[in-house]
Amino acid sequence: MGMAQKEFRVESLELRMRKIFLVILFLLALSPHQVFAESSYVLPYPSSMPGSVWYTLHLVQERLEKFWYFGNYGQFSYNLKQADKYLVEAKTLFEYKQYLLADRALGKSDEYFQRLPYYLENAKKENRDISAKMQLLKDASSKHIEILTSLKKDLPDTFNWKPERKSATELNLKEKIENSIKIRERIKSRMTYGFEL
Amino acid sequence: MKRTVFILYGLILLGLSFFSYAFIDPNLIYYKNIYSGFAFQNKTLVTILYLCFIALLFVSYLFIIKSVNRKRFNSKDVRFLIGITCVGLFFSYPAMLSYDIFNYLTTAKVLFFHHENPYLIMPIEFLGDPFLLFTHAANKLALYGPVWILFSGVPHFLGAGNFIVTLMSFKLVALIFYVLTVLLIWKLAKNLYVVSLFAFNPLIILESLLSSHNDIIMVFLVLLSFFLMQNKKYLLALLIFGASILIKYATLILLPIFIFMLWKNYKGKDINWKNIYYFSFLSMLIIFLLSPLREEMYPWYAVWFLPFIFLIPEKKNILYLSIAFSFGLLLRYAPFMYSGTHFGITPLLKIVLASLPVVIVGFSILSSRPKWRNLLQLGWRKIPRLRSE
Numbered sequence: 009m010g011m012a013q014k015e016f017r018v019e020s021l022e023l024r025m026r027k028i029f030l031v032i033l034f035l036l037a038l039s040p041h042q043v044f045a046e047s048s049y050v051l052p053y054p055s056s057m058p059g060s061v062w063y064t065l066h067l068v069q070e071r072l073e074k075f076w077y078f079g080n081y082g083q084f085s086y087n088l089k090q091a092d093k094y095l096v097e098a099k100t101l102f103e104y105k106q107y108l109l110a111d112r113a114l115g116k117s118d119e120y121f122q123r124l125p126y127y128l129e130n131a132k133k134e135n136r137d138i139s140a141k142m143q144l145l146k147d148a149s150s151k152h153i154e155i156l157t158s159l160k161k162d163l164p165d166t167f168n169w170k171p172e173r174k175s176a177t178e179l180n181l182k183e184k185i186e187n188s189i190k191i192r193e194r195i196k197s198r199m200t201y202g203f204e205l
Numbered sequence: 206m207k208r209t210v211f212i213l214y215g216l217i218l219l220g221l222s223f224f225s226y227a228f229i230d231p232n233l234i235y236y237k238n239i240y241s242g243f244a245f246q247n248k249t250l251v252t253i254l255y256l257c258f259i260a261l262l263f264v265s266y267l268f269i270i271k272s273v274n275r276k277r278f279n280s281k282d283v284r285f286l287i288g289i290t291c292v293g294l295f296f297s298y299p300a301m302l303s304y305d306i307f308n309y310l311t312t313a314k315v316l317f318f319h320h321e322n323p324y325l326i327m328p329i330e331f332l333g334d335p336f337l338l339f340t341h342a343a344n345k346l347a348l349y350g351p352v353w354i355l356f357s358g359v360p361h362f363l364g365a366g367n368f369i370v371t372l373m374s375f376k377l378v379a380l381i382f383y384v385l386t387v388l389l390i391w392k393l394a395k396n397l398y399v400v401s402l403f404a405f406n407p408l409i410i411l412e413s414l415l416s417s418h419n420d421i422i423m424v425f426l427v428l429l430s431f432f433l434m435q436n437k438k439y440l441l442a443l444l445i446f447g448a449s450i451l452i453k454y455a456t457l458i459l460l461p462i463f464i465f466m467l468w469k470n471y472k473g474k475d476i477n478w479k480n481i482y483y484f485s486f487l488s489m490l491i492i493f494l495l496s497p498l499r500e501e502m503y504p505w506y507a508v509w510f511l512p513f514i515f516l517i518p519e520k521k522n523i524l525y526l527s528i529a530f531s532f533g534l535l536l537r538y539a540p541f542m543y544s545g546t547h548f549g550i551t552p553l554l555k556i557v558l559a560s561l562p563v564v565i566v567g568f569s570i571l572s573s574r575p576k577w578r579n580l581l582q583l584g585w586r587k588i589p590r591l592r593s594e
Contacts, residue, residue, distance in 0.1 A: 079321035081330060134319075137332035 049151035091120035149196035218293025225301040232338040262407035294414035313361040323347035352451035379417035408531035412505035423452035486513035504534035529566035
């Protein structure tokens with residue numbers, strides 16, 4: 009074996025080592041922890057929780073504010089605000105394993121969120137440029153999906169909620185969260201590809 | 206002589222109205238046919254012309270109030286001069302000194318055209334709206350009280366969707382309230398000199414008839430509530446006072462005075478109205494002087510306190526200082542006109558120009574008093590003595 013051949017072998021070994029190193033680096037980058045597409049949309053702080061006196065007052069405020077937020081953009085802001093508020097409430101309650109209350113809060117968030125495209129459609133009918141609001145709703149959807157996806161993996165699929173002296177409630181948590189994600193994904197895609205009026 | 210004065214005064218006002226069109230905003234698409242850009246290309250000349258107009262208006266003002274005080278002008282002459290003032294300034298370009306009128310129009314449009322709450326939705330959210338081109342506070346929520354916002358529906362609907370007609374309707378509203386305030390001051394004082402002090406003050410007429418600020422409506426309502434109190438219509442007075450607060454909130458500071466008046470009436474005691482006007486003047490002056498804490502000491506805020514001091518002309522020194530201050534406040538516009546910027550030396554110049562006439566008048570008042578004159582002379586004499594020691 010000549011000197012030139014030996015040098016060639018050493019070089020190809022180095023090249024192979026480098027390739028292996030890069031593959032390891034790539035595999036490390038794909039570490040087992042789940043990565044979500046993070047949205048810059050900011051959710052509010054959790055407000056008062058069910059059971060507190062303030063919570064009842066907040067419910068009254070919520071009802072009254074509905075009239076103050078008139079107009080299509082006003083209603084859009086109102087419903088988005090409530091959808092965000094109840095999502096944060098649901099997340100907090102899920103984290104404290106208050107599944108029944110969390111389930112109800114998520115239901116309310118879904119209800120408010122589903123109304124949002126309606127007000128944007130109305131605004132569009134009034135010849136308003138709704139592109140900024142569509143982007144906002146798209147960002148909000150992404151953020152909601154991000155939160156719900158992270159919640160889904162920590163929750164049991166079902167839960168039997170058994171309060172004292174009352175009949176038990178079977179909560180299908182996984183199905184509920186998947187449904188909430190679907191609602192938001194549907195709206196997000198509408199915001200991406202436009203309304204079909 | 207009178208005729209010459211009337212003609213000259215009318216020409217000054219018409220000249221100022223014509224001059225105001227040099228300031229048309231380049232983005233004001235509705236006025237593009239008469240846009241010249243003159244004020245932005247000839248800043249030095251424009252500043253000099255503005256200062257000349259202000260000086261001429263103040264000379265006219267001093268001449269008119271002196272003539273009224275010496276009974277050279279009667280009520281018919283004053284009425285005629287008020288007519289000239291209204292007509293002379295009604296057709297002026299309203300955004301010469303401030304862009305507030307565009308905010309009024311845009312806020313009214315948010316509520317009455319888009320049917321949105323202006324306290325929640327900013328005009329900037331209506332992307333592509335042509336008003337955004339020239340509205341300077343499009344990124345702000347409504348700054349004014351609900352009574353003003355609701356009332357702005359009147360000129361908005363009068364405009365019937367036409368920008369220039371709407372703009373002129375807002376000017377007409379300000380003009381009507383200026384005339385109503387003049388009438389009310391006549392009712393309250395029954396004195397032609399007092400009426401003239403208010404009706405021809407250059408700051409009052411420029412801020413109400415040229416710039417069409419809503420401050421005149423707030424002041425009218427508070428004076429009307431005082432008038433109703435004098436006529437023992439307490440409930441109505443209270444309602445009108447509340448409406449005044451809900452125009453621009455500033456008259457809230459008069460609430461203790463209003464409660465004091467109600468208490469006096471309840472006790473069946475007489476009200477010293479001169480004292481009421483004096484304390485109202487002081488209260489409104491305090492809130493005016495505190496305005497830089499919020500934003501800036503805008504000249505049109507002087508409309509809040511000037512009418513009250515005009516109602517008590519016996520307090521001569523304060524009256525002279527207030528008139529000097531109104532002159533100084535109008536000079537505040539000059540630094541920006543000249544430099545085109547609100548930064549650099551402009552803020553300092555604004556303070557100096559606003560206070561200079563007050564300092565000069567204050568010094569002349571002090572030097573006219575024997576006690577102060579002696580003190581000042583003593584002060585001057587002490588310096589050489591110290592040096593000789």
